[in-house]
Amino acid sequence: MYLSELALTLIVVLALGITVCVPLYLLLQLCLDLKGKRLW
């Protein structure tokens, strides 16, 4: 039983999509913490 091309594409594209959002999410949270003076 072998992984199909479609399944491989879906797994990688989904992982890549989530990973792209990570820096944006972290920077947004950093701004919120800075604004609320909750950084440290």
Add this chain to the structure above:
Amino acid sequence: MQAVQIDSTSALLILCAFGVAWLAWGWYLGRKNKTLDDFALAGRNVGFALATATAMATWITSNTTLVAPQLTLQFGVWGMLGYSMAALGLLLFAPLAERIRKLMPHGFTSGDFILARYGRAAWAVFIIISLCYALGWLVSLSMAGGLLLSALSDLSYLTGMTAILLICVGYTLMGGLRAVIATDFVQSIVIIIGVVVIAVVCINTVSFETLHTELSARQPELLNLLFPAAIMFFFNNVFFGIGEIFHSNVWWSRAFAFAPGIGRRSYFTAGLLWLPIPIVTGFVALAAVTLGVVPPSPDMVGPMVAAKLLGDIGAVFVFIVVFSALASSMDSLLAATSDLLTQDVFRKLLRPDSDDMSLLKASKVIIVLLGLATWLISLPKLATLGALLNFTGAFVASTIWPIVYGIFDRRLTGKWAALAMTLGTVSGLCGYFLVGFYVAAIVSCSVSLLVCRVGLARATTLFDWQQLQEAPRVLK
């Protein structure tokens, strides 16, 4: 075909630029450190953004950028999916982090908890396991530094390994956990941008169609969903990842450092954000066949494919990404292991009457000594990164159940916890040598669970949680 290498002058320039930047920032952040709490635990009030980033960046190690592709090359799709299962460690540690912070508001290390909860025997076994693992991880990181530089530039293994250790020891020494957490934030952004760019270029250069066709024709086992050793690796890595996080002071010190109410949210979010990263880094190894990249050792497949895909600029790019991944873990490990040695060896065993200032001084000396010990052990390249890392699986997986029961169940006693960790480790090592590295953690964890269950069934006393409120304490 060989990957592109950068010349030694450019490599040294990059190292110097990063070194100066991190050291200056470490010094700047370190100016606020007045007490041991400031230096070791960043004042115990770290907010959500920095907490999430540091948990994630620390878990993105050189192993995520070097070993995930290596395992994909060895086990195919199960390799990258199995590695991503290490995220379960972060996800499952979330509720523990919250409870640890509540149970031990004055705690410093995982050793503090084990000593207060289980007593001396279990503490001794736990400290040996923790220190073996910490040193193994540190050595694997410094070896990765040397391997990276020697593969991507004209610099030698020794120069690369020494430079990365010097930089990390330097800024950890100057800024303590505050510097570690702040640099982790920047490093996590750099790493993620890097791995995304490499993956996108990989997909554009070698399409999914070509990649799948080439693999099906030349190495079909990498796409085989019923590859027995790979399936075993997948489950083994779940327990290995959980064991690594549950026992290691790297994660406990963060649980103590995060502001009240932050631990659960930040660890859970970090786990979710980390989950897809090994798939993105591991996937590029599948392109090695199509691109004709033959790495000198399996753990170099990721950087070599990336350097091959991105050319001259790519080698610099890959260098920076892997350097950041290495530094983000090495600094955390240096800080957490130094805390463990300061609190659990120096304070509990050698100088029970030490005040905060002596402990702060000892902590700094220990960071330097730890860096020196790591350098000496890393001089000869003892094993591949994967082999070294997986060897420790037998040790860390044995601690999962004693920690879980220790935090949530009052019945388990120190005698049974010590026995669970000892028998778990021994049986895990038997599995490692008799079957393979991919069963060590499963065997260790299962035997440890069995012993804990027997201990619970035979329990006659209940632990008083109040005792943890007074921890840390010293050995009498």
